[in-house]
Each structure stands twice: as structure tokens, then as C-alpha cells.
Amino acid sequence: MNTLSLWRGTAAPTAHAPLSGDVTCDVLIIGGGITGVTLADLLAERKAPNPPTVVLLEADEIGCGTTGNSTGNLYETVSSGMREIAAKWGAEVARHVANERRTAVNFVEERCRLLPDVGFRRCDLVEWADRANNEALQKEFEALAAAGCAVERASSVPAPLPPAEGEVIVLRNQAQFQPQAYVVAMARRAAEAGARIHEHSRVLEIDTKARRVKTDSGSVTAREIVMATHSPKGVHLVHTEMPVHREYALAFDWEPGAPPGPGTFWWKANEHLSIRTLQAGDRHYLVCAGQEHKVGIHNATAGLIALENLARKFFGDRPVTHRWSAQNYRGADALPYIGRNHSDCFIATGFSTDGLTWGTVAARLIAAELLGHKSAFADLVRPGRLSPLKGGKNILGENALVVTQLVKDYLTQRQNEKLSELKAGDSAIVDAEGETVAAWRSPAGELYAVSPVCTHVGCRVHWNSVETSWDCPCHGSRFRPDGTVIEGPALAPLKRKHAPALGDGS
Numbered sequence: 001m002n003t004l005s006l007w008r009g010t011a012a013p014t015a016h017a018p019l020s021g022d023v024t025c026d027v028l029i030i031g032g033g034i035t036g037v038t039l040a041d042l043l044a045e046r047k048a049p050n051p052p053t054v055v056l057l058e059a060d061e062i063g064c065g066t067t068g069n070s071t072g073n074l075y076e077t078v079s080s081g082m083r084e085i086a087a088k089w090g091a092e093v094a095r096h097v098a099n100e101r102r103t104a105v106n107f108v109e110e111r112c113r114l115l116p117d118v119g120f121r122r123c124d125l126v127e128w129a130d131r132a133n134n135e136a137l138q139k140e141f142e143a144l145a146a147a148g149c150a151v152e153r154a155s156s157v158p159a160p161l162p163p164a165e166g167e168v169i170v171l172r173n174q175a176q177f178q179p180q181a182y183v184v185a186m187a188r189r190a191a192e193a194g195a196r197i198h199e200h201s202r203v204l205e206i207d208t209k210a211r212r213v214k215t216d217s218g219s220v221t222a223r224e225i226v227m228a229t230h231s232p233k234g235v236h237l238v239h240t241e242m243p244v245h246r247e248y249a250l251a252f253d254w255e256p257g258a259p260p261g262p263g264t265f266w267w268k269a270n271e272h273l274s275i276r277t278l279q280a281g282d283r284h285y286l287v288c289a290g291q292e293h294k295v296g297i298h299n300a301t302a303g304l305i306a307l308e309n310l311a312r313k314f315f316g317d318r319p320v321t322h323r324w325s326a327q328n329y330r331g332a333d334a335l336p337y338i339g340r341n342h343s344d345c346f347i348a349t350g351f352s353t354d355g356l357t358w359g360t361v362a363a364r365l366i367a368a369e370l371l372g373h374k375s376a377f378a379d380l381v382r383p384g385r386l387s388p389l390k391g392g393k394n395i396l397g398e399n400a401l402v403v404t405q406l407v408k409d410y411l412t413q414r415q416n417e418k419l420s421e422l423k424a425g426d427s428a429i430v431d432a433e434g435e436t437v438a439a440w441r442s443p444a445g446e447l448y449a450v451s452p453v454c455t456h457v458g459c460r461v462h463w464n465s466v467e468t469s470w471d472c473p474c475h476g477s478r479f480r481p482d483g484t485v486i487e488g489p490a491l492a493p494l495k496r497k498h499a500p501a502l503g504d505g506s
């Protein structure tokens with residue numbers, strides 16, 4: 001299935017040459033999503049005295065990670081609710097969070113004034129529910145007001161949105177943009193200011209002591225390393241704290257000017273939908289996102305079909321132009337992890353589905369620290385802050401899931417299937433010649449066989465039928481059928497197995 005997102009499908013292309021040779025710099029940024037390119041821009045615009053030299057390495061193309069597969073909404077609240085932060089951390093911290101996020105949205109707006117049109121617009125964020133979830137929404141209204149957000153009540157939402165059966169919360173003066181267009185333009189701006197941006201430059205090895213990383217075409221030695229890779233690369237304590245979920249999105253053809261009009265619309269019934277519109281050139285689209293599931297332990301095709309069926313209930317039988325999905329990592333105590341960690345590298349993760357704003361916050365905090373001005377907020381979100389009273393339940397739940405997964409994976413019966421019998425388009429984990437292999441046969445008939453053991457810390461990967469990938473349920477690493485890493489903490493590819501040696505007679 002073609003899973004190119006609406007944003008990646010309609011933004012200008014990006015073209016930065018791969019890294020070539022051995023380079024040294026002050027700051028190396030790994031990852032070209034919103035966190036990485038915003039940081040590159042902030043550091044590169046720094047003038048004398050002593051502007052830092054900056055290199056950014058992106059494995060694939062700018063924006064191709066979660067940023068270019070998101071929904072492009074910017075807001076001062078968080079999607080799981082400000083009441084969760086207030087309950088875990090108190091009203092004062094919730095107020096700090098809203099302030100910090102509001103400042104980040106303002107920062108994006110200022111940057112957009114300096115960039116070509118990237119679809120930035122101010123709009124309301126509207127949240128509503130069905131009767132069963134109305135009480136939670138009433139509490140959310142109180143929490144937002146206490147956190148100093150400009151929140152109001154409304155009595156209804158415009159059709160054809162799902163009807164409101166109780167509270168309707170309207171948060172004024174939030175924003176949205178075209179996320180892929182924004183990061184492409186920000187990367188170009190950073191490069192013009194002197195940052196070296198390299199696409200198709202996957203970091204394959206990181207030596208944190210020598211402060212050197214290697215790609216297949218060169219190396220970078222840096223005074224400081226920032227892992228702006230959504231989930232930090234290698235083994236980090238935060239991986240044991242963060243549940244990883246995939247969420248699905250699709251875009252319908254939409255009539256110009258038809259309701260619901262500009263706005264971020266969150267329907268928080270038993271099933272959630274995030275809804276917005278986009279104008280790209282002379283075409284209009286309605287975007288719906290939802291159906292969040294734990295990575296690697298659900299049927300991805302079923303997730304996408306369920307989203308499409310739910311969206312069609314309200315928006316009718318119109319053509320779907322784009323379908324895509326992306327994943328998110330949730331902080332155990334409702335806050336992200338931003339700052340220097342035990343390996344003396346900077347990390348920025350745990351953004352949940354709020355990372356266009358959190359990524360901007362992270363870039364600003366890390367840039368400030370690198371330039372010698374650490375803020376009080378940086379202390380609140382520092383990675384080593386393990387707070388069992390606030391996050392303990394989630395951490396225990398996550399670790400139990402990883403252990404269950406490891407045990408289940410190693411005890412489950414192998415599928416009794418022969419590689420030579422695997423049909424075009426099918427996948428299976430099979431025993432072949434005394435080895436267990438994860439195999440997929442392409443529609444053209446070519447067999448791809450890899451080890452099913454995730455190279456991060458050894459869980460067993462599961463097939464993702466929508467995106468044709470092997471996904472790891474433990475910490476969210478994902479691999480192409482040939483074993484190369486797509487995303488997540490794993491650095492090394494799944495080990496290739498040679499089909500003829502495994503008795504594939506086809």
C-alpha cells in the first residue's frame with residue numbers, strides 16, 4: 001500500500017547531499033525532524049562571538065520520520081489532557097507547561113514569517129466527547145483554566161463533525177501548519193546560515209566516549225552530540241519508561257470552504273478522532289487521525305480499515321487521497337525527556353502525539369543549554385528524573401509487557417510453513433534448516449529472509465502488513481523486509497539470511 005502522507009505528498013522536495021568523508025564540528029545533530037532542524041536553525045543563526053559549527057545527519061530525507069507523518073497541529077495543551085499533568089505534578093507545573101508550549105507556538109509563527117508559505121494559520125482547538133466521556137471533559141475544562149489557557153465553552157460543533165453530547169471546549173488562538181513544508185524550509189534556512197545538512201546519511205555507529213559517529217560514507221567527530229531521532233539510538237533508561245504506539249491517518253478530497261473550516265478538532269469519545277482541513281494549491285483535503293495501537297502487537301490493516309470506517313460514518317463515501325501512519329513515545333509521567341543523559345549526549349523524546357510543539361520546546365532548551373543558558377523548565381524535563389510516584393505504574397506496565405513479549409516470543413510454536421510455499425505478498429516467521437527466520441515474499445516473487453531477533457535488546461519482531469515492515473513490540477524499532485532500520489532505538493539491521501541456504505526452492 002502507498003503510505004505517503006498528505007504532507008510529504010504535497011510539500012516541495014528536499015535535496016541535501018549525503019555526508020562524504022571525515023568531518024569535525026562543535027555540534028552534531030542526528031535526525032532531521034522538527035527537533036533536529038529547529039535546533040540546527042537556532043545554532044546556525046548564532047553570530048559572533050564563537051558561533052558553533054553544526055552538522056545534521058538525516059538517515060533518509062528531512063521530515064520523513066514522524067514530523068512529515070503527523071497532523072500538523074500546534075497547541076499549548078497536550079492531547080492526553082492538562083488534567084493529567086496537573087494531577088501528577090500540580091497546578092504550577094501545568095501552568096509552566098502551557099507557558100512553555102505557548103512560547104514555542106509563538107516561535108513557530110515568528111519563524112513562518114521568515115519562510116516561504118508553509119500553511120501556518122491561527123485557529124481554535126475544539127475538544128468534545130460523547131455522554132460516556134463527558135465528565136472527563138468537564139474536568140479538563142477546569143484544568144485548562146487553572147493552567148492559564150484561554151478556554152471557553154460552546155454548545156455544539158459544526159456538522160458533519162461527530163455530534164457533541166455534552167461539554168464542548170474551545171481553546172482560542174492555537175495554530176496549524178504544513179509540517180513537512182515547515183521542516184523543509186527550516187532546513188534550507190539553517191543550511192543558508194552555515195549548518196551542514198546531509199540527507200541519506202544514516203548513523204550506523206555511535207562512540208559516545210570518542211564523540212564520533214559513522215555513516216557508510218564518512219564520520220563526524222563532535223564536541224556535543226544531539227540525538228534528535230524521536231527515540232534515542234542505542235540502549236537508554238528512557239526506553240524502559242515509554243509505551244510506543246502507532247496511529248493511523250488518512251485524507252479525503254474536500255470541497256473548498258465546506259465545514260468544519262479552520263480548526264483542530266478532537267473528538268474524545270470511546271474512539272478518538274483528530275480532524276482538520278488543508279488547502280494545498282487548488283485542492284482541499286480533510287484529514288482524520290486515530291486508532292492508536294501498541295506497536296508490533298496489532299493488525300495494522302485492521303487499524304487502518306477501522307479508521308476509514310469510522311471517518312466514513314461522518315464524512316461520507318468520498319475518495320481517500322492519502323493513507324499513512326506514524327508512531328509516538330509517551331513519557332511515563334506525562335512529561336517528555338529533554339536534555340543531557342547518562343551517555344553525555346542530548347536526547348529529546350517522550351513527546352506523545354504533541355511533539356511538533358514539544359520538539360520546538362526541546363530545540364529551544366537544548367540550544368540555550370549549548371549556548372550556556374539552562375532554564376528552570378529544562379530541569380523539570382531532564383531525562384534522569386525517574387519519578388516512581390508519578391510514573392511508576394506506567395513503567396511497571398511497560399516492563400511487564402516487554403518481559404511478557406520476550407517470553408511469549410521465545411516459547412510460541414513456530415509456524416509450520418515452508419519458505420518455498422510462501423505466496424507473493426505473504427509473510428511468516430518459520431523454521432528453516434534449523435534456523436528461525438522472518439520471511440516476506442514480494443509481489444514480484446523475491447524472497448526476503450532475516451533474523452526475527454530485534455537488534456536493540458532482542459525481542460521478536462512482528463509483521464506490519466500496511467507498511468511492509470517488521471516491527472518490534474518492545475521499544476518500537478522497525479525494519480524493512482531486507483532488515484534495514486526504519487526507525488526506533490535499534491542501530492544495526494536485522495541479520496540477513498540467505499534464502500537458497502534455507503531451502504527456498506523457488
Ligand SMILES: Cc1cc2nc3c(=O)[nH]c(=O)nc-3n(C[C@H](O)[C@H](O)[C@H](O)COP(=O)(O)OP(=O)(O)OC[C@H]3O[C@@H](n4cnc5c(N)ncnc54)[C@H](O)[C@@H]3O)c2cc1C
Binds near residue numbers: 031059
Ligand atoms: C499520527 C500522528 C499524528 C501526530 N500529530 C501531531 C500534531 O498534530 N501535533 C503535534 O504536536 N504532534 C503530533 N504528533 C507527534 C509529532 O509528530 C512528533 O512527536 C514529532 O514530529 C517528533 O519530531 P522529532 O523531530 O523529534 O522526530 P522525527 O520527526 O521522527 O525525526 C527524527 C528523524 O531522525 C532520523 N533518524 C532516525 N535514526 C537515524 C539515524 N540512525 N541516523 C540519522 N538519522 C536518523 C529519522 O529518519 C527522522 O527523520 C503526531 C504523531 C503521530 C504518530
Ligand code: FES
Binds near residue numbers: 457459
Ligand atoms: S526495540 Fe528494543 S528490543 Fe526491539
